[in-house]
Amino acid sequence: MKVFLVWIRDYKEISLRFDESRMKLVRVRDDLPKYIERSDIENAIRATRRPFDKLLIALAFEAGLRISELVSVQVKDVSVYGVHVMGKGAVDRTVPITDELYNSLMIYSHDKKPECYLFENHSRGCRSDILTIGAARRHIEVAFEKQGIKMYPHQLRHSLAVELLKNGCDVVTIQHVLGHTDLKTTMKYLRISDSFVNAEYKSHFGKSVI
DSSP states (O other): OHHHHHHHHHHSOOOOOOOGGGOOOOOOOOOOOOOOOHHHHHHHHHHOOOHHHHHHHHHHHHTTOOHHHHHHOBGGGEETTEEEEEOGGGOEEEEOOOHHHHHHHHHHTTTSOTTSBSSBOGGGTOTTOBOOHHHHHHHHHHHHHTTTOOOOTHHHHHHHHHHHHHTTOOHHHHHHHHTOSSHHHHHHHHHHHHHHHHHHHHHHHOSOOO
16 A cells, blocks of 8 residues: 555655655564474374374374364264264364274274263263363373474364375365364365475476476
8 A cells, every 4th residue: 555655656646645654564473374384283193192192193293173173073963975074164074084093983982971071081080971172172282392393282273284285185174074064164275285296396307397
């Protein structure tokens, strides 16, 4: 706007009542999603002794779940087809997970009733008590802090989107997995993937023709 007004005043010679010095430039916020490298996620899982924490992190990453969705998963929601989730805005979806994670979840929950929550707040001594969002967040953050990584759990969701894009997954599929109602929300991850595309291009193209 400042450049436009100056152009009108100086080049079109139209008299305007505005003080150029009082128009402050606003820095555009960089809202690129922050993610965690897959290798760091794998290291955090390997270093964590409790199966509870391992599965909490693995499911958050592989299914790209919001923390509120993660703690709401019941045993009956997990099947060979993936994890059934009722997400933000009442968006109903089934998110695929790997066979290895599915088998681990089945072993972990083998003695639980179908209506039980997958992750329960054992610290309160009540096996039917849902794990709170705050407790789940802390479990995940502590696992990464032990690896020297300061993070917040939502970054695991971003990490899945980036991982899928890096491996050639289409944006519409990622939209479904993450439960975005608007494709524009998913498209922001393409900005992150540009660097990977650039690196892949240079590694496969070889030397310039010049």
